[in-house]
Structures are given as structure tokens and as C-alpha cells.
Amino acid sequence: MALPTSMKALILKSPGNGAIENTPVPQVLPGSVIVQVLHVLVYPVTPDVFHGTTANPNMTLPYPLVFGSPAIGRVAAIGPDTTAFKPGQLVLVDSNLRARDDPNVSAVWGAFDGFDETTKRFVKETWRDGAWAEYVRAPLESTWALNEDKLIGKLGLKTEDLLHLGLLPVLYSGLRKTDVKAGETVLIAPATGVFSGGCVAVARAMGANVIAGGRSEESLNALKARFPGIQTVKLTGEPSDVAAIQSFGKIDAFVDVGPSASTSATYLNTAMLSVRKGGRICLLGARGDATLPIPYLAMMFNDITIRGSCMFEAEHVRGLIRMAETGILKLSGEGGFEVLASYPFDKYAEALERGREISAGQIVVVNI
Ligand SMILES: NC(=O)c1ccc[n+]([C@@H]2O[C@H](COP(=O)([O-])OP(=O)(O)OC[C@H]3O[C@@H](n4cnc5c(N)ncnc54)[C@H](OP(=O)(O)O)[C@@H]3O)[C@@H](O)[C@H]2O)c1
Numbered sequence: 190m191a192l193p194t195s196m197k198a199l200i201l202k203s204p205g206n207g208a209i210e211n212t213p214v215p216q217v218l219p220g221s222v223i224v225q226v227l228h229v230l231v232y233p234v235t236p237d238v239f240h241g242t243t244a245n246p247n248m249t250l251p252y253p254l255v256f257g258s259p260a261i262g263r264v265a266a267i268g269p270d271t272t273a274f275k276p277g278q279l280v281l282v283d284s285n286l287r288a289r290d291d292p293n294v295s296a297v298w299g300a301f302d303g304f305d306e307t308t309k310r311f312v313k314e315t316w317r318d319g320a321w322a323e324y325v326r327a328p329l330e331s332t333w334a335l336n337e338d339k340l341i342g343k344l345g346l347k348t349e350d351l352l353h354l355g356l357l358p359v360l361y362s363g364l365r366k367t368d369v370k371a372g373e374t375v376l377i378a379p380a381t382g383v384f385s386g387g388c389v390a391v392a393r394a395m396g397a398n399v400i401a402g403g404r405s406e407e408s409l410n411a412l413k414a415r416f417p418g419i420q421t422v423k424l425t426g427e428p429s430d431v432a433a434i435q436s437f438g439k440i441d442a443f444v445d446v447g448p449s450a451s452t453s454a455t456y457l458n459t460a461m462l463s464v465r466k467g468g469r470i471c472l473l474g475a476r477g478d479a480t481l482p483i484p485y486l487a488m489m490f491n492d493i494t495i496r497g498s499c500m501f502e503a504e505h506v507r508g509l510i511r512m513a514e515t516g517i518l519k520l521s522g523e524g525g526f527e528v529l530a531s532y533p534f535d536k537y538a539e540a541l542e543r544g545r546e547i548s549a550g551q552i553v554v555v556n557i
Pocket of ligand 1: 384449498501
């Protein structure tokens with residue numbers, strides 16, 4: 190099928206200065222496919238990326254560009270070196286941009302173009318344009334086949350439900366890198382945001398015994414109603430938290446998903462100190478603390494492993510898609526997931542604002 194020559198795309202000329210315009214359809218290049226976009230994902234940070242108001246002033250973009258975020262679509266054209274995709278294939282397009290020849294060069298497609306000149310040039314010269322358009326040129330490494338017969342046919346999901354897969358690989362990556370196994374007890378705190386709630390959902394699907402920590406009993410009760418079977422603990426940041434957490438038994442791992450707003454909040458100290466001897470700690474939020482707030486000797490005596498986790502690798506996306514295709518990770522209400530609202534492309538501004546309201550298990554979708 191020949192591609193049209195022009196398409197509608199949300200062009201962002203500078204922070205907040207965006208409009209849907211006609212623009213040429215991208216050409217396929219080696220190492221890429223052209224995807225006809227069905228849905229793009231809005232989560233709480235998306236409006237701030239659009240308006241240039243994210244908490245981190247280093248999150249810049251190479252204007253002008255086509256706005257971007259994870260997408261679900263169908264392969265419309267394949268490159269000369271494509272072997273696995275065929276036109277019409279349902280795919281996920283993720284936002285994890287990586288240079289093929291240097292693992293140090295990586296950026297979040299559509300959200301920011303990295304911290305150094307090499308990464309900024311990589312984004313600007315090749316991957317400037319994201320998926321808020323009728324067609325997107327996507328790197329093969331960020332394009333993932335989805336089994337439509339299983340996901341839509343057998344499990345009865347809608348294509349827009351599959352957009353949850355646009356953010357969950359981040360959490361599966363952190364849990365896998367921390368070696369979380371079925372039957373283990375994992376503390377996740379905070380737990381009521383989109384990413385932290387996603388961590389609860391994925392850990393539960395992996396067979397872990399999930400303890401969700403947070404400040405508000407009301408939010409934790411709502412989380413428990415969304416993800417039945419989890420346990421919750423109110424964290425005050427006081428030393429008594431350690432006993433409260435340990436009352437659930439030995440904590441094999443703790444995953445911190447604190448946003449930048451939680452910088453210096455003392456739940457981190459007590460959560461880290463609650464982990465059992467030989468346990469693991471994963472830092473995957475965006476706290477701005479310059480140092481870790483835990484006693485050196487407690488970490489040494491208890492043989493604790495602390496690690497960070499940024500984005501994900503191919504095996505994490507493949508593994509997560511398999512969990513969804515087999516129904517182990519349920520991307521529907523049964524699994525605690527919900528599409529809070531979906532909007533037509535020309536109502537993108539309303540969609541961005543609605544995105545600020547979402548919490549654990551929810552996404553907002555724009556249909557292209
Ligand atoms: N590692 C990676 O590759 C990666 C990728 C994507 C995102 N992230 C990061 O993951 C972070 C978490 O995402 P999210 O969507 O879950 O975040 P979020 O919605 O902004 O916040 C999650 C929770 O943090 C708690 N919180 C907020 N302010 C706090 C404070 N002052 N003290 C203590 N707790 C506070 C709240 O829970 P309670 O009210 O229930 O306590 C809130 O629901 C983001 O900041 C994002 O940058 C990392």
C-alpha cells in the first residue's frame with residue numbers, strides 16, 4: 190500500500206506553542222518502519238512536557254518537532270532491512286530511544302533529548318519527530334509486535350487498552366533487575382501514582398506478595414480496591430515505620446518510585462531500613478536527593494544490594510507483552526487497569542489537561 194504524501198501531526202514549535210498541521214509523511218529508512226498511529230498515551234507528565242514545565246529544567250526538546258509519547262498502531266511500510274514485521278501488523282511503539290553503537294546515548298522519545306551534545310544531536314538529526322501524527326517513523330528497536338488474535342480476539346481487549354504497555358516496561362525492568370520472584374514480599378512506595386501503581390500491578394502479576402506504602406490511608410484503600418490481594422502500610426517517615434512494614438514478614442525487596450515532589454521525604458529511610466538481611470533495594474523514581482539517607486553500617490551488616498533502574502531493555506518489553514498475551518497481566522478492569530478517557534486528535538489540549546488527573550492503573554488516550 191502506497192503511503193499518502195501528507196498527514197496531520199501535532200507540531201510543537203516551542204514550549205506550549207503547538208497546533209495540528211499538515212506535514213509530509215516520513216520516509217522509511219534502514220532500521221525503521223513507518224507506523225500508522227491509532228492511539229497515543231497521555232500520563233501526568235505529558236502536559237508538562239508539552240508546555241515545557243517539567244520539574245527538571247534539563248528536559249529539553251529540539252524544536253520544531255512532532256510531539257511524542259508511546260503509541261499503538263499498525264505497520265504501514267517496512268524498511269529494506271526489516272525481517273519480522275509485515276504491513277498491517279499491530280504494534281506498540283515505545284519511547285526508549287537508544288543509539289545502536291553506544292549504550293550511553295539514550296533519551297526518552299518525545300519527552301527529552303538527553304543531557305549531552307551527542308545524545309541531543311542523535312535525537313535532533315534522526316528521531317526528532319514523535320508519534321502524535323497519522324504516521325511515525327519508528328526505530329525497529331522501539332517497535333514491538335502484538336498478537337492481535339490473543340489480545341483482542343481471545344482476551345477481548347480494545348486496542349487502546351494496549352497503551353498501558355507504553356509505561357509498564359519501566360516497572361517490569363526495575364522488578365526484574367531487582368530479581369523479584371514469585372512468592373517474595375516486595376515493598377513498593379510510594380504506590381498511588383501512575384508509575385508506582387503500575388509497579389504494584391506488575392509485581393502482583395509476577396506473583397509477588399505486594400506491600401504498598403503511602404501517606405494517605407484513603408488512597409491506599411482505593412489502591413487495595415483496585416488491586417485486590419495487596420497489603421498496604423501507612424508511612425509516616427518516623428522510625429516506627431520499620432516495625433509497621435516488618436509486621437508483614439520479611440521484606441525481600443523494596444522498590445522506591447518516589448517522584449521529585451517527594452525529595453527528602455523520610456519514608457525512604459524507614460523503607461530502606463525495613464529490608465531483610467540479603468535483601469535488595471531498587472531506586473527508580475525521580476527524587477532529587479543528593480545523598481542516600483541510610484546508615485552505612487546497616488547496609489553493610491545486612492548485606493543489602495542497592496541499585497538504580499532507568500527505562501528498560503528489549504527482554505523486559507518482550508517479557509511484559511508475553512505476560513499480557515497469556516492473560517497473566519490483565520490489561521483490563523480485572524487487572525486494575527482503566528482507560529480513564531479517550532479523545533479525538535483535535536481535542537488533544539483537553540486530553541493533555543485530563544492527563545493531569547490520572548493515578549494508579551489509569552491512562553488517558555488520544556485517538557489519531
Ligand atoms: N526509572 C525510570 O526509568 C522512570 C521512568 C518513568 C518514570 N519515572 C519516575 O517515576 C516517578 C514516579 O511516577 P508516578 O507517576 O508514580 O509519580 P506521581 O504520581 O507524581 O507520585 C506518586 C506518589 O508519590 C507520593 N508523593 C507525592 N509527593 C510526596 C511527598 N512530598 N512525600 C512523599 N510521597 C509523596 C504520592 O503518594 P501518596 O500520596 O500515596 O503518598 C503520589 O501518589 C516519576 O517521578 C517519574 O519521573 C522513572
